Amino acid sequence: MSRRSPALLLAAVLLAAGCSGSGDAADRGRALVVDLGCTACHTGADSGLGPSWEGRWGTDRPLEDGSTVAFDAGYVRRSLEAPRDEVAAGYAPTMPGFSVTDDELADITAYLESLAVP
Numbered sequence: 001m002s003r004r005s006p007a008l009l010l011a012a013v014l015l016a017a018g019c020s021g022s023g024d025a026a027d028r029g030r031a032l033v034v035d036l037g038c039t040a041c042h043t044g045a046d047s048g049l050g051p052s053w054e055g056r057w058g059t060d061r062p063l064e065d066g067s068t069v070a071f072d073a074g075y076v077r078r079s080l081e082a083p084r085d086e087v088a089a090g091y092a093p094t095m096p097g098f099s100v101t102d103d104e105l106a107d108i109t110a111y112l113e114s115l116a117v118p
Contacts, residue, residue, distance in 0.1 A: 025106060025107045025110035025111075026107070026110040026111045026113070026114040027111075028107040028110075028111075029106075029107035029108040029109065029110050029111025029112070029114075030111045032100075032104055032107055032108055032111075033108060033111065036098060038050075041094075041095070046090075049091075049092075049094065050088070050091060050094075050095060051088045051090075051091060053112050053115050054115045054117075055115065055116065055117040056071045056112070056115070056116075057071055057072075057112055057113045057115060057116035058070070058071065058072065058116055059071050061075065061088060062088070062089040063086050063087060063088060063089055064087040064088065064089050064090075064091070064093075065087075069086055071112075073105075073109045076105070076108060076109050076112060077105055079095070080097065080098045080099075080100055080105070080108075081097055081098070081099070082097060083095035083096065083097055
């Protein structure tokens with residue numbers, strides 16, 4: 001029986017689980033929203049074609065129909081898959097739908113959450 005370092009075993013478990021840290025997920029999410037073209041409309045200021053994401057995480061988002069929705073992972077998923085179902089107040093329903101994997105959604109969510117106001 002060979003003796004293995006606990007740190008080496010922990011590293012192997014984390015690697016096998018795909019756990020690379022939330023900072024890495026946020027970085028991947030940022031790169032993904034750039035690659036998908038999201039930042040062409042979501043510019044960081046509410047003067048863009050789409051609303052800003054900065055400081056939105058965990059807040060209630062007013063919708064065009066007068067209702068509100070929590071800006072959370074569920075809202076992000078729904079907005080990507082069916083963007084015309086919950087249109088942000090003050091914006092036209094111009095966003096296209098996107099099909100992303102669960103891992104990509106987790107990365108995008110980590111990025112958007114990193115933009116929350118501390």
